[in-house]
Amino acid sequence: MHLMSSELFTLTYGALVTQLCKDYENDEDVNKQLDKMGYNIGVRLIEDFLARSNVGRCHDFRETADVIAKVAFKMYLGITPSITNWSPAGDEFSLILENNPLVDFVELPDNHSSLIYSNLLCGVLRGALEMVQMAVDVKFVQDTLKGDGVTEIRMKFVKRIEDNLPAGEE
Amino acid sequence: MLASMFHSLFAIGSQLSPELGSSGIEMLETDTFKLHCFQTLTGIKFVVLADPRQAGIESLLRKIYEIYSDFALKNPFYSLEMPIRCELFDQNLKLALEVAEKAGPFGPGS
Numbered sequence: 001m002h003l004m005s006s007e008l009f010t011l012t013y014g015a016l017v018t019q020l021c022k023d024y025e026n027d028e029d030v031n032k033q034l035d036k037m038g039y040n041i042g043v044r045l046i047e048d049f050l051a052r053s054n055v056g057r058c059h060d061f062r063e064t065a066d067v068i069a070k071v072a073f074k075m076y077l078g079i080t081p082s083i084t085n086w087s088p089a090g091d092e093f094s095l096i097l098e099n100n101p102l103v104d105f106v107e108l109p110d111n112h113s114s115l116i117y118s119n120l121l122c123g124v125l126r127g128a129l130e131m132v133q134m135a136v137d138v139k140f141v142q143d144t145l146k147g148d149g150v151t152e153i154r155m156k157f158v159k160r161i162e163d164n165l166p167a168g169e170e
Numbered sequence: 171m172l173a174s175m176f177h178s179l180f181a182i183g184s185q186l187s188p189e190l191g192s193s194g195i196e197m198l199e200t201d202t203f204k205l206h207c208f209q210t211l212t213g214i215k216f217v218v219l220a221d222p223r224q225a226g227i228e229s230l231l232r233k234i235y236e237i238y239s240d241f242a243l244k245n246p247f248y249s250l251e252m253p254i255r256c257e258l259f260d261q262n263l264k265l266a267l268e269v270a271e272k273a274g275p276f277g278p279g280s
Contacts, residue, residue, distance in 0.1 A: 043250065044239075044243040044244065044250070045243075046212060047210070047212060047214070047235070047238065047239040047243050048239040048240070048243065048244065050210055050211055050212065050235075050239075051210075051232070051235040051236045051238075051239045052236065052239075056211075057211055131212045132211050132212060165213070166194075166209055166210075166211070166212075166213035
């Protein structure tokens with residue numbers, strides 16, 4: 001595999017977000033577009049992930065969390081977020097990103113206070129998990145861009161998508 | 171034709187299995203060929219028909235999965251769930267088949 005400068009990646013993402021900000025009136029619409037793009041990436045990326053990582057089916061959401069943090073994030077972003085704040089029912093957890101490569105040079109201007117700059121990531125996670133028959137809610141609850149100490153992505157398991165289960169796994 | 175028939179057969183097969191959570195049909199054997207199937211966790215099936223004596227089909231199926239994710243899915247102009255008309259996909263698939271053919275004692279028939 002050939003390597004690309006991670007700065008070029010960060011800059012490309014920045015160009016994408018700023019173009020969206022020009023194209024759409026308000027931040028909510030930009031957030032929605034970023035999520036949609038991420039979703040479209042996720043539904044494709046999952047196959048690459050499965051083909052290359054040799055990860056088997058997860059038996060519970062905790063295993064899923066581990067695979068996302070330790071294998072997927074490592075593979076595609078080169079970081080390993082920590083997993084914390086499990087809900088008592090075990091259906092919700094947080095990924096804490098110490099350093100988010102997407103925001104390396106970013107300062108959020110005052111007039112974009114509700115922009116969720118890295119919202120693409122939420123879409124990617126949602127799309128990828130949907131293809132392995134898991135409906136999840138993904139959102140940013142803390143962001144260093146907004147002055148928080150860390151970046152925190154909250155993931156909530158919604159349901160298993162029974163309709164799309166491959167034969168033999170009902 | 172074959173694909174849709176096999177798809178149903180696969181579904182029936184996995185339901186008939188006395189064991190719960192059967193993986194479905196992985197191989198169909200005849201006198202003249204073997205049909206190998208690999209189903210991904212997302213539910214995509216890859217099917218290879220090969221000479222019964224051909225070895226290494228399992229790794230070939232994994233390789234085809236990689237080629238599919240590389241040259242179909244990563245091509246932004248390929249639409250999901252549509253027939254794959256990508257030059258690079260064809261080239262790399264052909265290459266993988268040639269490699270498998272050389273490695274095994276007899277040639278697979280795609």
